[in-house]
Amino acid sequence: MNRVFTKGVGLVKVEEHWEKGIDYLMTTAALEAIKNSAIERIDAIYIGNVCAEILHHQVQLGALASENLGLTGIPSIRIEAADASGAAALREAYLAISSGMIRTALVIGVEKLSDGLPEEIVSITSMFDKYEYTGYQGFTQASLAALLYRHYMERYEVSQENIAQFPVIMHENASTAPHAQYQFKISVESVLNSPVVSEPLRRLECTAIADGAAAIVLCGEDALEGNRDEAIEVASVSMSTDFVSPFDREDPLKLSAVSIAFNDSLTRAKIDRREVDIIELHDSYSILAPLILESTGYSQEGRAGIDAKNGKYSLSGELPINTFGGLKARGHPFGATGVYQVAELYLQLVGQAGKNQVDNAKIGVALSLGGLAATAVSTVMRAR
Amino acid sequence: MNRVFTKGVGLVKVEEHWEKGIDYLMTTAALEAIKNSAIERIDAIYIGNVCAEILHHQVQLGALASENLGLTGIPSIRIEAADASGAAALREAYLAISSGMIRTALVIGVEKLSDGLPEEIVSITSMFDKYEYTGYQGFTQASLAALLYRHYMERYEVSQENIAQFPVIMHENASTAPHAQYQFKISVESVLNSPVVSEPLRRLECTAIADGAAAIVLCGEDALEGNRDEAIEVASVSMSTDFVSPFDREDPLKLSAVSIAFNDSLTRAKIDRREVDIIELHDSYSILAPLILESTGYSQEGRAGIDAKNGKYSLSGELPINTFGGLKARGHPFGATGVYQVAELYLQLVGQAGKNQVDNAKIGVALSLGGLAATAVSTVMRAR
Numbered sequence: 001m002n003r004v005f006t007k008g009v010g011l012v013k014v015e016e017h018w019e020k021g022i023d024y025l026m027t028t029a030a031l032e033a034i035k036n037s038a039i040e041r042i043d044a045i046y047i048g049n050v051c052a053e054i055l056h057h058q059v060q061l062g063a064l065a066s067e068n069l070g071l072t073g074i075p076s077i078r079i080e081a082a083d084a085s086g087a088a089a090l091r092e093a094y095l096a097i098s099s100g101m102i103r104t105a106l107v108i109g110v111e112k113l114s115d116g117l118p119e120e121i122v123s124i125t126s127m128f129d130k131y132e133y134t135g136y137q138g139f140t141q142a143s144l145a146a147l148l149y150r151h152y153m154e155r156y157e158v159s160q161e162n163i164a165q166f167p168v169i170m171h172e173n174a175s176t177a178p179h180a181q182y183q184f185k186i187s188v189e190s191v192l193n194s195p196v197v198s199e200p201l202r203r204l205e206c207t208a209i210a211d212g213a214a215a216i217v218l219c220g221e222d223a224l225e226g227n228r229d230e231a232i233e234v235a236s237v238s239m240s241t242d243f244v245s246p247f248d249r250e251d252p253l254k255l256s257a258v259s260i261a262f263n264d265s266l267t268r269a270k271i272d273r274r275e276v277d278i279i280e281l282h283d284s285y286s287i288l289a290p291l292i293l294e295s296t297g298y299s300q301e302g303r304a305g306i307d308a309k310n311g312k313y314s315l316s317g318e319l320p321i322n323t324f325g326g327l328k329a330r331g332h333p334f335g336a337t338g339v340y341q342v343a344e345l346y347l348q349l350v351g352q353a354g355k356n357q358v359d360n361a362k363i364g365v366a367l368s369l370g371g372l373a374a375t376a377v378s379t380v381m382r383a384r
Numbered sequence: 385m386n387r388v389f390t391k392g393v394g395l396v397k398v399e400e401h402w403e404k405g406i407d408y409l410m411t412t413a414a415l416e417a418i419k420n421s422a423i424e425r426i427d428a429i430y431i432g433n434v435c436a437e438i439l440h441h442q443v444q445l446g447a448l449a450s451e452n453l454g455l456t457g458i459p460s461i462r463i464e465a466a467d468a469s470g471a472a473a474l475r476e477a478y479l480a481i482s483s484g485m486i487r488t489a490l491v492i493g494v495e496k497l498s499d500g501l502p503e504e505i506v507s508i509t510s511m512f513d514k515y516e517y518t519g520y521q522g523f524t525q526a527s528l529a530a531l532l533y534r535h536y537m538e539r540y541e542v543s544q545e546n547i548a549q550f551p552v553i554m555h556e557n558a559s560t561a562p563h564a565q566y567q568f569k570i571s572v573e574s575v576l577n578s579p580v581v582s583e584p585l586r587r588l589e590c591t592a593i594a595d596g597a598a599a600i601v602l603c604g605e606d607a608l609e610g611n612r613d614e615a616i617e618v619a620s621v622s623m624s625t626d627f628v629s630p631f632d633r634e635d636p637l638k639l640s641a642v643s644i645a646f647n648d649s650l651t652r653a654k655i656d657r658r659e660v661d662i663i664e665l666h667d668s669y670s671i672l673a674p675l676i677l678e679s680t681g682y683s684q685e686g687r688a689g690i691d692a693k694n695g696k697y698s699l700s701g702e703l704p705i706n707t708f709g710g711l712k713a714r715g716h717p718f719g720a721t722g723v724y725q726v727a728e729l730y731l732q733l734v735g736q737a738g739k740n741q742v743d744n745a746k747i748g749v750a751l752s753l754g755g756l757a758a759t760a761v762s763t764v765m766r767a768r
Contacts, residue, residue: 063758066625075623099483239459241450374447
């Protein structure tokens with residue numbers, strides 16, 4: 001397998017872009033990534049997106065992006081794996097370059113949720129689970145996350161205050177991130193006093209409607225022209241799947257897709273868990289942060305919230321997570337999120353993270369989930 | 385790049401499966417393909433599908449298929465490129481095996497259009513084009529195909545009778561194909577006298593609402609255990625894109641995505657155009673058959689209908705096309721179609737095509753389109 005590198009990224013600020021269409025968002029991110037990468041020829045395009053057909057009545061985003069970018073004549077497709085779509089698209093680009101069939105690829109994650117009403121977006125999340133079973137009964141992703149949350153607190157005898165640490169860290173990190181949706185800090189009290197979405201899950205523990213687009217240019221080693229210092233290796237991208245509904249799994253609090261993908265990605269990258277400097281993880285609901293940190297072995301079962309409270313996962317802590325605010329505060333435009341995560345690791349590893357820079361970061365891992373970890377993608381990025 | 389082979393396929397009969405869900409359809413095809421391939425371990429799943437989110441309120445088909453097939457723990461994603469989705473999914477599986485990252489892959493194409501009303505499905509086809517422009521104005525794919533049709537007849541001074549040869553060939557071939565939607569013959573007169581869909585396009589020149597699923601197991605050379613005689617090589621899979629709307633192209637009657645993908649696939653497979661024994665092509669509207677045959681150089685411009693009339697493209701002709709009835713008569717379940725095409729080539733090359741067998745067929749090419757050739761995928765299959 002050929003080695004794969006990232007040479008440049010493009011990020012649109014996450015917010016509600018009322019006046020911009022999905023074309024405009026993806027083109028903006030893509031052109032910025034191409035410019036930053038200084039790569040002149042793109043061999044293929046991979047797009048992560050979930051909702052274009054239901055919200056914009058548009059499929060075939062691949063060909064649409066080719067046309068908009070003046071790149072007709074090359075392969076271009078859309079990948080969908082719920083809100084892991086962006087990471088899944090990156091994985092396909094990684095494999096295509098690994099195979100030697102192409103030398104460079106443009107990965108775009110894009111989503112424009114503000115074209116739906118809030119209740120429509122909540123309803124759309126029920127598509128992430130098995131609609132014929134849970135969605136049809138009225139279960140949303142938030143209500144299923146709330147069940148996991150309650151189960152977690154009961155089994156491990158942990159108070160909500162511990163879990164509520166995570167949104168606080170996210171907003172802390174986002175407060176200095178120019179592309180983040182919510183650039184302000186919040187307190188544990190404000191989280192615990194925010195309205196209930198689905199008992200015990202509070203509003204400040206959920207993500208909000210967000211539009212965004214992120215793009216990354218990947219290339220093989222032979223296409224690493226010019227300034228090699230700005231190239232970061234995509235050391236591995238591993239994916240796994242699990243029973244779609246958490247409550248069909250042997251233990252709903254163990255995210256086996258995360259464990260499998262994470263361990264496989266470390267093995268392929270030939271690194272140890274302790275060598276990882278930064279984790280970008282999928283906190284679409286606050287409870288997922290501890291579940292991911294425990295499924296990857298960074299915290300003991302039931303302890304992640306306490307570790308967070310003790311500063312382990314803060315920007316200046318032992319293992320910084322979600323260094324630009326994660327899904328909660330940078331924002332969660334579904335199909336774009338996985339690409340934002342990897343782009344943010346790139347900024348950290350290349351030393352372009354501004355006020356959010358983690359010193360001496362050499363290895364970062366992005367963990368992207370589809371739904372409540374029915375799909376998991378683990379991407380290892382390594383500075384050269 | 386590692387070589388890639390097909391060892392078994394599974395085909396659900398194309399029809400309106402009122403009593404079966406999308407899960408059931410894809411599981412049925414997949415289990416049959418796995419059984420026929422005699423491959424015990426599947427490393428990844430690739431699914432081609434267009435409409436699940438809009439018709440069934442379901443995304444993340446990848447994880448859903450893993451669960452239904454008892455294959456949780458492996459990578460599994462959905463690929464979308466309008467009605468080229470199945471072929472695009474096959475291409476990703478091909479690249480993943482080529483890269484050496486995985487040894488075997490299951491490719492599933494699935495679509496269940498009967499969950500929509502006929503007018504909804506017509507409306508859905510407008511998603512294939514640029515919805516903000518053509519769809520919003522009320523253009524359907526059929527109306528755009530009709531404009532191409534009229535332009536073709538005027539430029540080349542060809543009568544409709546010539547183009548109407550293609551649906552006749554399709555139904556002729558489907559009449560003996562057990563998995564075909566319409567197993568009966570039609571005459572040129574019946575085509576020309578069928579109701580107008582969009583002047584000059586007639587009903588018997590269009591595909592109908594169809595449900596279906598097709599699956600193929602791909603593997604690398606090292607996974608070719610057991611009976612090697614039943615392995616057919618996937619010699620190459622190439623893809624290209626073009627301006628989404630035909631009327632934005634320099635010449636709407638030249639399908640450049642088809643030419644580029646087709647020529648690239650021949651070059652990569654190191655074969656000459658004249659060595660091809662069978663073509664499976666994308667006749668979602670009758671006019672696309674001549675446009676494809678002329679864009680690949682098998683007929684001169686404006687001559688494909690006349691060649692068809694002279695028997696060149698019939699099952700017993702010089703270059704048989706759509707040997708089981710093609711999109712028109714085998715049926716066109718959007719995201720499944722590209723997988724049906726390649727599966728049918730497999731049946732031909734391995735000598736399991738029954739009454740539709742083309743003698744001594746060694747090389748087949750499947751040409752799958754997204755919309756009106758905004759996307760094109762060309763797959764070369766070669767007997768060992």
